[in-house]
Amino acid sequence: MRPIKENEFSYHKDSGTLSLLIAIIFIVAIETVVLHLLLVKWSSLSAWIFTFLSIYSGIQFFGFLKSMLKRPISIENDRLYLRYGIMKETTIDLKDIDSIEISSKDIALNKETRKLSFLGELESHNVIISLKKENTLTGLYGIKRGFKILALHIDDKVAFKNRIDNAL
Secondary structure: OOOOOOOEEOOOOOOOHHHHHHHHHHHHHHHHHHHHHHHHHHOHHHHHHHHHHHHHHHHHHHHHHHHHHHOOEEEEOOEEEEEEOOOEEEEEEHHHEEEEEEOOOOOOOOOOEEEOOOOHHHOOOOEEEEEEEEEEEEEHHHOEEEEEEEEEOOOOHHHHHHHHHHHO
16 A cells, blocks of 8 residues: 555545455455356366356456556645545546535435445445535446535545635
């Protein structure tokens, strides 16, 4: 993991996402071995195809896990760069921020309200950013979704809010 700079904020240390992804990788590994042994009795080719696909899936989860460590949230040049590994990202001009709230309250996800995490309800949030105008959240494979309210998890939420408030 690279060191976090003064204008950067991590989002993976307190959220439990890393633990969840490590557990998924572990489950995929166990499932691969067991299903390979079962499928090889039926068809050796099918067993090896499934094994290859499972190993590839595990590598993808590992790559996403590593990307979370390497791509922190940052504030630079009057812009807020929100990244969730390689899965989701957006850039917000600080002047477009209407309010920033430290809150874990339940929110209804809809066309205007999104979560930065691709895990949705599986991951909690502790910061809610409201914008003056709609912005675009880019997901995996370039899928774009509009939002005016974005919920996300920041490890040091107080310092994050203070940094945004000072920049405004």
